[in-house]
Amino acid sequence: MNSEFDDTKAVAHLPNLDIEILRRRSWGGDEEFLSITLRAAPSFDVFYRYLEATNPFFMWMRAFEKAWTPWLRATEPGRARRLESKE
Numbered sequence: 001m002n003s004e005f006d007d008t009k010a011v012a013h014l015p016n017l018d019i020e021i022l023r024r025r026s027w028g029g030d031e032e033f034l035s036i037t038l039r040a041a042p043s044f045d046v047f048y049r050y051l052e053a054t055n056p057f058f059m060w061m062r063a064f065e066k067a068w069t070p071w072l073r074a075t076e077p078g079r080a081r082r083l084e085s086k087e
Contacts, residue, residue: 005033016040016047 005024012019017040024033040047052058 005031016042016050 005026008023010021017038020037022033022035022037024035025031
């Protein structure tokens with residue numbers, strides 16, 4: 001069967017997590033499609049808690065993320081205009 005796309009697929013199976021990356025490019029070279037699929041079993045929440053429990057650095061990463069989130073959100077392009085229009 002001939003397809004109008006050239007497919008490349010990479011699959012990884014980790015404990016409780018399957019990752020599939022599909023790259024599809026047209027034979028003419030003018031279109032490209034990239035799909036990343038993550039499937040966690042039993043769920044992403046369980047995987048997240050497992051990662052949090054097994055990685056002591058994860059706690060520091062979350063604390064750093066919470067500290068910087070307000071500053072990073074302030075740099076969003078449309079946010080400055082919205083704040084100015086309220087004044």
